[in-house]
Amino acid sequence: MTAVVGSPRARRLEAVLIYVALTTLTLAFLFPLVWVLGLSLKTRMQVLATPPLYLWWPTLQNYADVLTRADFMRAFLNTMIISASAVLLSLCVGAPAAYAFARFPFTGRSFLFFALLVMRMLPPIAVLVPMYVLFSKLGLATTRLSVVLAYTTFSLPLVVWMMRGYFEDLPVELEESALIDGASRLGTFMHIVLPMARPGLAAASILCLQLAWNDFLFAAVLTNNATQTLPVLMGAFNAGDSGMDWGGLTASGMLVTLPVIAFSFAAQRHLVAGLSSGAVKG
Structure with a gap:
């Protein structure tokens, strides 16, 4: 009892x-x-006040100052283009490669898969200088394309590693049924496998976006004033005779995080979607 x-x-x-x-x-x-x-939401005097102010009248002047800067909007556009391109390129190349690793046995598959992961294991600083020299020889230095390719180099192994395990867990019987009904291997991949793999693609895209959106090292070396991204621009708030511009730095930091948060919430519903919802009729 x-x-x-x-x-x-x-x-x-x-x-x-x-x-x-x-x-x-x-x-x-x-x-x-x-x-x-x-x-x-504080003025410069409020930020530097001692002791810190916990109650104050908020101001949006810092956001107004940041948004009216021409270089901020240009850097925001560069970041959007570079990040979206890196995510799309990584998914378009990584998803078919992961499917091949998961479904087609061939000689040297394990070695190639491990060799692909080696690039992810390397510290970024180890390949930064070789990449810069290579892009300079190709005439791609200080362009958006060079940054996209650099980000794809590190996000592609992540996509292949994540999606390979995801494809292996999908029921192969659905693909076999489609092939028996006359669908091609490409059609099966596009219309059967990818719809079921949307949760995995959403998770991989979020990780790739975070890598590309928040990177500072490659963007600082591979871009110039016309192609710089937001993390590089935020370093400018530490320059000048007046010292650190805490208001502009924190306001730009909040603006930088908003697109990633919005994308994560938008893709969240795919993370809990059923793997084969609606694929098998009762």
């Missing part, structure tokens, strides 16, 4: 502890973002 009575209490206590732990983790992760948001 004691065990029966104590069981609901134990479950409630366990649920309370879980919610407390999750709430604590959520607050810990959100605190830096909230702090940056608060700094972006």
Whole structure:
């Protein structure tokens, strides 16, 4: 009887502890973002006030100053074009390659797969100088295409690694049924496999976007003033005789994070979609 009575209490206590732990983790992760948001809504005098101000009248002047800068809008457009191109190129090349690794046995498959992952294991600084020399020889230095190719070099192995395991878990019987009905291998891949692999493609695209959107090292070396991206432009807020422009830096930082957050929420619904929902009729 004691065990029966104590069981609901134990479950409630366990649920309370879980919610407390999750709430604590959520607050810990959100605190830096909230702090940056608060700094972006302060004037320079309020930012430098001692002790720090926890109650103040917010201002949007920092956002207005950032958005009216011509170089910010140009850098935002460059970042959008470069990141979208890197994600699309990585998915268009990586998904078919991962499908080939998952479905077609051939000699040296394991070696080629491991060799592809070696590029991901290398530190970016180890290939930065060779890439710059190569792009200079090809006349691609300081262009958007050079940055796209650099990002694809590191995101492509990630896409192949993620999607290979995803394709291996998909039911091969659906592909065999399509082939028996007269579909080609390409048609099966496009109309049967890819729709079922949307959750995996969404996860891979989010990771590729984060890599391309937040990178500073390659963009700082492979771009110039006309092709620089937002992370490179944000370094300009640390220049000048007046010192660090905390308001402009934090405001630009919030603006930089918004597209990634929006894309992540938009792709989130695909992460929980059924793998073969609607593929087999009852």
